[in-house]
Amino acid sequence: MSTINLFTQFHLKSLHLKNRIVMAPMTRSFSPNGIPTDDVANYYQKRAEGEVGLIFSEGTVIDRPSSSNDANVPHFYGEEALKGWKQIIDGVHSAGGQMGPQIWHMGIMDNHHSGWVPPVPFEGPSGLNRPGFNNGNTMSEKDIENTILAFGKAAADAKRLGFDTIEIHGAHGYLIDQFFNPETNLRTDVYGGKTIKERNTFAIEVVKEVRRQVGNDFAVIMRFSQFKPSDYNYKLAKTPQELDAWLTPLVDAGVDILHCSQRRFWEPEFKNSDLNFAGWAKKVTGSPTITVGSVGLSGDFFGAFAGESSQPASLDELTKRFDRGDFDLVAVGRPLLSDPNWAAKIRSGKTKELIGFTKEALAELVLE
Numbered sequence: 404m405s406t407i408n409l410f411t412q413f414h415l416k417s418l419h420l421k422n423r424i425v426m427a428p429m430t431r432s433f434s435p436n437g438i439p440t441d442d443v444a445n446y447y448q449k450r451a452e453g454e455v456g457l458i459f460s461e462g463t464v465i466d467r468p469s470s471s472n473d474a475n476v477p478h479f480y481g482e483e484a485l486k487g488w489k490q491i492i493d494g495v496h497s498a499g500g501q502m503g504p505q506i507w508h509m510g511i512m513d514n515h516h517s518g519w520v521p522p523v524p525f526e527g528p529s530g531l532n533r534p535g536f537n538n539g540n541t542m543s544e545k546d547i548e549n550t551i552l553a554f555g556k557a558a559a560d561a562k563r564l565g566f567d568t569i570e571i572h573g574a575h576g577y578l579i580d581q582f583f584n585p586e587t588n589l590r591t592d593v594y595g596g597k598t599i600k601e602r603n604t605f606a607i608e609v610v611k612e613v614r615r616q617v618g619n620d621f622a623v624i625m626r627f628s629q630f631k632p633s634d635y636n637y638k639l640a641k642t643p644q645e646l647d648a649w650l651t652p653l654v655d656a657g658v659d660i661l662h663c664s665q666r667r668f669w670e671p672e673f674k675n676s677d678l679n680f681a682g683w684a685k686k687v688t689g690s691p692t693i694t695v696g697s698v699g700l701s702g703d704f705f706g707a708f709a710g711e712s713s714q715p716a717s718l719d720e721l722t723k724r725f726d727r728g729d730f731d732l733v734a735v736g737r738p739l740l741s742d743p744n745w746a747a748k749i750r751s752g753k754t755k756e757l758i759g760f761t762k763e764a765l766a767e768l769v770l771e
């Protein structure tokens with residue numbers, strides 16, 4: 404099957420993409436003390452030169468004292484770190500790409516294996532990262548207010564530095580997802596409750612503040628997942644109706660594009676339909692969506708964390724779904740860690756030159 408439709412333009416507000424290929428956000432931990440280096444700038448520029456339409460940065464943390472559990476995850480605050488980010492976006496633009504930072508607060512975390520800990524305890528809706536695992540503080544209303552403002556400040560800085568969009572990290576069991584999840588949000592104030600409508604309040608306030616900071620013409624993207632790293636089969640929304648109740652209020656608050664994180668894009672989200680997560684999100688909200696998850700690869704990304712490499716795989720199922728309009732953009736993670744030229748190779752049909760994902764790529768910033 405032809406991939407030609409993946410190489411059509413996409414325009415929405417501040418986004419003017421030359422194709423539908425998106426680099427998925429991937430934490431690299433190559434930014435000592437939170438400051439992105441020249442190597443990090445070069446790494447992103449190479450992906451833009453390799454014809455990726457839209458690049459998401461790795462998750463980059465907002466200005467809260469315990470937003471990170473890793474000293475080498477980049478900050479999106481402070482003069483020096485923002486100088487690094489300015490160099491990154493200028494490099495990506497010089498290569499004809501577009502980019503948004505993925506702004507992130509990790510919430511309640513396990514302590515990092517390096518032994519580094521933030522200056523104050525982790526913070527989350529109820530101190531929990533998963534049932535029975537408490538490793539930090541329950542946020543006060545003041546903490547929540549300041550965190551919402553910090554998300555907004557990061558978004559404003561992204562726009563000021565010249566980024567084309569921002570992505571709010573609402574997936575994978577981190578802070579915002581800890582509010583969504585009834586197992587980690589046990590609050591009895593306005594930020595908690597039995598229904599997703601109630602547990603959405605924090606995320607809605609974050610989105611509204613981000614929108615207030617960037618104005619109406621700047622594209623705001625948000626990432627969601629049903630699974631948690633502690634439970635791959637978890638489903639926050641068990642039916643399309645629940646998905647609607649979760650996502651539509653966030654669209655109403657100002658999200659333009661929904662980034663629907665799955666391990667394997669071909670897996671149906673609900674019974675009696677082959678639509679995946681992005682397909683259903685688009686169907687219930689009417690908004691553009693991004694799919695992701697083992698695109699062009701034989702194995703999924705949890706395997707990567709267990710030390711597995713992956714071979715190149717056919718894009719036929721992906722293009723079938725894309726061509727029938729299930730989703731608008733396609734994010735690719737691990738293939739772009741190993742190969743900055745993955746998108747260019749797909750466009751020009753050089754499939755024999757694809758290298759898949761090599762586990763060694765996790766340990767370095769591959770530039771060639």
Ligand SMILES: Cc1cc2nc3c(=O)[nH]c(=O)nc-3n(C[C@H](O)[C@H](O)[C@H](O)COP(=O)(O)O)c2cc1C
Pocket residue numbers: 427428429430431461462505572574575626664665666695696697698700703704707734735736737738765
């Ligand atoms: C090394 C690595 C780091 C990741 N870091 C992030 C991250 O910072 N934020 C995020 O939302 N997802 C992160 N992910 C998940 C990816 O964005 C993506 O959803 C996942 O790898 C599936 O895509 P793939 O199968 O094409 O690799 C990471 C994945 C990998 C492999």
